[in-house]
Amino acid sequence: MVTTILIAASAILVLLLLRLLFVLPASNRFGFLYRPKHSNPKLMVMMGSGGHTGEMLRMLKTLKLQSYAKRVYVSSSGDVDSLEKVKVLESTTKTDIKTMVLENIPRARKVGQSYPSSVITSAVSFAVAVKLVHKHKPHVIVCNGPATCVMLCYAAFLLRFMALIDTRIIYVESLARVNRLSLSGLILLPFCDRFLVQWPQLAEKYPRAEYHGILV
Amino acid sequence: MHESSALSKLYNWDCSVVFIILNIYTTMLVLVTTGGTVPFEALIELVLSHESITTLSQLGFSKMRVQYGRGNRHIFTKHHKEGVMSITGFEYTDDLAGEMSRAHLVISHAGTGSVLDALRIGKHPVVVVNSKLMDNHQIEIAEELFRKRHLLVSGDTDSVGFIKALKMHREYLFETLPDPEEGILQRIIEETVSFM
Numbered sequence: 001m002v003t004t005i006l007i008a009a010s011a012i013l014v015l016l017l018l019r020l021l022f023v024l025p026a027s028n029r030f031g032f033l034y035r036p037k038h039s040n041p042k043l044m045v046m047m048g049s050g051g052h053t054g055e056m057l058r059m060l061k062t063l064k065l066q067s068y069a070k071r072v073y074v075s076s077s078g079d080v081d082s083l084e085k086v087k088v089l090e091s092t093t094k095t096d097i098k099t100m101v102l103e104n105i106p107r108a109r110k111v112g113q114s115y116p117s118s119v120i121t122s123a124v125s126f127a128v129a130v131k132l133v134h135k136h137k138p139h140v141i142v143c144n145g146p147a148t149c150v151m152l153c154y155a156a157f158l159l160r161f162m163a164l165i166d167t168r169i170i171y172v173e174s175l176a177r178v179n180r181l182s183l184s185g186l187i188l189l190p191f192c193d194r195f196l197v198q199w200p201q202l203a204e205k206y207p208r209a210e211y212h213g214i215l216v
Numbered sequence: 217m218h219e220s221s222a223l224s225k226l227y228n229w230d231c232s233v234v235f236i237i238l239n240i241y242t243t244m245l246v247l248v249t250t251g252g253t254v255p256f257e258a259l260i261e262l263v264l265s266h267e268s269i270t271t272l273s274q275l276g277f278s279k280m281r282v283q284y285g286r287g288n289r290h291i292f293t294k295h296h297k298e299g300v301m302s303i304t305g306f307e308y309t310d311d312l313a314g315e316m317s318r319a320h321l322v323i324s325h326a327g328t329g330s331v332l333d334a335l336r337i338g339k340h341p342v343v344v345v346n347s348k349l350m351d352n353h354q355i356e357i358a359e360e361l362f363r364k365r366h367l368l369v370s371g372d373t374d375s376v377g378f379i380k381a382l383k384m385h386r387e388y389l390f391e392t393l394p395d396p397e398e399g400i401l402q403r404i405i406e407e408t409v410s411f412m
Contacts, residue, residue: 032408041409051353054329063402140409142401168408172401175328176353178360193408196401199360212404213396216332 023161025169026190026208036139036166040069044138044167046149047075047082055174056144057085058216065093072101072136076148101136105129108147122151129155137165144172145184157191168193173202173209175216181206244277247319251327252308255288258372259325259344264295264303271379273300275386277321283308313337321385326354326369335366335393342368342381365391 021027045060047053053075065071071090075082083102090100108125109118129151133141141156143149156167171192173185178199181189189195195209203211248263250256260282262268272280282305284292292305309315313333316322322341324330334341343358362369368385370378397403 035408035410037410041405043405051328058329058332059401062399063405064399067402140405142405170404170408174353176356178356194404196404212400213394214332215396215401216328 019161023157024190025193031193035168038069038139040067041139042070042072042136043068044072044074044133044136044141044152046141046143046152047073047079047086048143048145048149049076049079049082051174051176052145052149053079053082053085055172055216056142057089059142059144059172060086060089062215065090065095068099070099070101070136070138071095072103072132072138074103074105074132074152076107077104078107103132103136105132105148105152108151122147125151126155130158133159133167134164138167140168140170142170142172144174145182147184150184150188153188153191170194171196172215173197175199175214177202179205181209243279244275244321245319246272246277246280246321246323247315248280248282248323249312249316249325249330250283250285250288251325251330253286254346254349255285255291256325256346256372257288257291258346258348259323260284260288260291261295262344262372262375262378263323264292264297265375266299267375267379268382269299269301271382272321275382278302280304281306281315281319283312283315321382326358328354328357331358331361331367335361336395338392340367340385340388340390342370342378342385344370344372344378347372361393365389366393 025031045056047056073083073086086102090097105128106121106125108122113121125148133152133155141153143153153169156165156169159165160167169192171185171188173181173196175198177185177197179201181202189206189208196215197203197209197211198214198216200211203209248259250259263282278301280301280303282292282303284305284307286307289305289307296303296305312330316334316339317337322334322339324334324341324343326343326345331341331343345355345358358367358369361367368381368388370381
């Protein structure tokens with residue numbers, strides 16, 4: 001009886017591990033072969049506040065926003081400024097405002113907050129992120145930090161691991177990162193389908209990091 | 217005799233027209249941008265200081281436009297003195313790139329947006345770093361761009377370094393910042409979530 005349970009448990013563990021190796025972009029280099037095909041994908045963008053929002057807005061200006069069936073902009077709660085800027089951007093492009101959604105998630109870690117207490121706030125942030133990603137089921141998430149965006153990406157990865165959604169993650173490292181990745185970038189590197197850096201020395205240093213010039 | 221005087225009159229007239237036209241087209245303009253919201257008094261004070269104005273007019277600049285940021289007019293009027301240069305100020309503009317392209321020299325705060333806007337239209341700004349801001353990311357970007365010879369950097373309290381940068385600017389061998397491929401991020405998204 002015990003041996004049967006042990007065998008069953010280890011079989012499940014092996015299957016989960018195989019699933020992880022299959023889903024994890026870092027371990028499965030052929031993920032692009034069975035990429036989802038959408039003519040009008042749903043886009044989710046993390047507006048990280050401050051400099052992150054600034055860089056993201058400059059990148060959004062280069063996108064064809066009208067080619068996305070739905071655009072979900074996520075900001076951390078209390079960051080009204082980012083959402084206002086998004087509204088201005090959307091109103092200047094030829095997009096249908098009805099397909100734009102604005103969402104909020106609680107911050108994972110406030111500036112100056114201690115690490116032990118940030119575990120709880122991160123958990124809350126993660127739970128809300130899971131709910132949000134499951135609700136909108138975006139096809140692609142574009143983000144550039146900070147910690148709150150890590151929660152969003154982990155939520156998307158968890159749901160993808162469970163085969164509930166098929167979301168691809170594109171992370172753009174901040175221009176301010178010249179020689180080293182940010183902590184958010186470093187812990188998201190294995191989970192991102194595309195990882196874009198803006199200085200060539202970073203692309204040489206980290207595997208899977210791509211350099212295509214300054215994107216902002 | 218008569219003919220020659222007419223000719224000389226015509227010549228004189230022509231010269232003055234040419235002079236006026238030349239004057240319009242060769243008015244050397246300096247644009248100073250201090251950022252949208254955060255007041256950057258040290259930069260305004262630095263560019264409006266006697267040494268800076270003297271240096272700029274020696275270098276041939278005769279006009280200066282200062283973008284001083286929302287609600288910062290009092291800072292501008294406090295430091296503005298009538299002198300050899302014609303100096304005008306404005307709060308903010310949506311077309312900063314347009315203002316920059318009309319200028320012969322851009323002096324900018326270290327904000328990523330302003331610096332990149334200048335570089336993208338082919339201007340190599342003199343960047344002044346705000347020592348009061350704790351965000352050293354801006355400095356990191358500015359210094360890396362300086363290392364790659366795209367711009368010149370100076371600190372806001374270092375007026376000697378700033379004057380040196382102004383003097384160096386004309387002779388300095390700048391490198392042009394390569395433009396990213398058009399719509400590169402859109403292409404990467406299309407590759408990742410193929411638009412079939």
